[in-house]
Amino acid sequence: MRFSARSHYALFAAVACSTLVLSGCGKDNGSTGSGDVTLGFVNGGDTNFHSCLQKAVEQTAKTENAKVYTSNSHQNAGTELSNIEDMISRNVSALIVQTVNVxxxxxxxxxxxxxxxxxYLTSVATSDVNDILGAxxxxxxxxxxxxxxxxGTDAAGxxxxxxxxxxxxxxxxxxxxGGFKGGLxxxxxxxxxxxxxxxPAKAQDVAENMIQAHPDLDYAFxxxxxxxxxxxxxxxxxxAKDVKIVTANGTDEGLAAVKDGRFSATVANSAMTIGQTAVKNAIGLLDKKKVDKIANIPLLLVTKDNLTKAPQYCPKS
Structure with missing residues (x-):
């Protein structure tokens, strides 16, 4: 997910995404469902989070009998606008957008x-929510x-x-x-x-340089x-096996890494929950139902002590 920090829009943060099928190109990759509601989903990237989110949205759209057109902007703002224009040309009932840049x-x-x-936005909301269906x-x-x-707790002063x-x-x-630095x-x-x-390849290069420059590193976010x-x-x-890593997502693989000590903690923010929420609430808001315009997705810091409480991250195929 990529966004600009300088924006006229205030963000409600998110690891997020939206609705639909992970696509391999900028334009539409198909549709699913057959109901009266048609949703255009413009996805922002290609990470595992995006893929799981889209699985959740696709499955939820089918359950809600909604038709979905999908596209992927691959972290390119110009492609995003082109995808939105394409969805508009299809006269969809609503757009669900995981923006690449605020x-x-x-x-x-x-x-x-x-x-x-x-x-309907995922991950962020504008400062003036009158401009959007919801988020x-x-x-x-x-x-x-x-x-x-x-x-802070682990370092104990x-x-x-x-x-x-x-x-x-x-x-x-x-x-x-920003949240991490502010909380230290x-x-x-x-x-x-x-x-x-x-x-991952870039991150590995960064980590190799980081540990070489700072061999006494204690923690990594x-x-x-x-x-x-x-x-x-x-x-x-x-x-540097003693460096403790904290991270975010809450995938099955991530939870396994917490269990065996490769990660010390991860923050679970279920992609499945976000996808389900995006589709159901977008349709509910279109139907003028009593649905939260801005839906806040639950977060959970997961350690070895509470692994069983972590929510399901990715829908089963």
Whole structure:
């Protein structure tokens, strides 16, 4: 997920996504369902989170008897606008958008409003919610602060060194990192902060350089679990197995890594829940039902002590 931190729109943070089928190209990749409601889903990227989110949305759309057209912007704001224009041409009932850049939203919303097609957002919400149909929101600042809180408790007042492997520069990553840095105790010093671009190969390179420059590193915050596995690999190869990693998502693989000690903690924000919420609430709002316009997705800091409480992350195929 990539967003700009400088925007005329205030963000309700999120790790998020929206509705539909993960696509491999910028334009429409098909549709599902046969009801009177047609949804256009514009996905923002290609991570495991996006894939799980879209599985949830596809399955929920079928349950709700809604037809869905899908596209993927692959982290490109220009492609996002093109995808939205394509969905508008299909005269969908509503657009569900996982934006790649918050600065893009003003133009996206204006384009849709001119065609009388409402937009439902995932991950973020605009400061003026009158501009949108609704949003499914995850508080990304809280995600970061929960991980920071775990480090604070674990460090127990000792002076410690912390490294950050961020995502792609922009709002989602910036909010995660901002929440994390703001939640650290004064005794924790951030000695490195580099973007892994939500790309495991890039994250591994960053981690290799980080541990070489800071061999006494105590903790690392990694913006998602896919990158965290690569960071763990890099640290272990460098003989830094004692560096404790905190991260976010709550996938089955991530929970297994918490259980066996590869990760110390992860913040679960269920992609399945976000996808289900986005579809059901968008349809409910279209039907003028009593549905929360802004839906906040629950978060849970997961450690070895509460693994069984973690929500299901990805729908079963």
């Amino acid at each position: 600065d893009s939203l003003k133009g996206d919303i204006a384009k849709a409003k001119a065609s009388n097609i409402p937009i 499914a929101v995850v508080d990304l600042k809280k995600v970061g602060s929960l991980d920071a809180g775990w480090i 000792k002076n410690v060194q912390v490294g950050i492997v961020a995502g792609a520069p922009g709002a989602a990553s910036d909010l995660l990192v 105790p004064a005794s924790a010093k951030v000695v490195a902060n580099q973007p892994g671009m939500f790309n 990694v913006a998602n679990e896919e990158m965290a596995f690569a960071v763990r690999k890099a640290f272990d190869a460098a003989g």
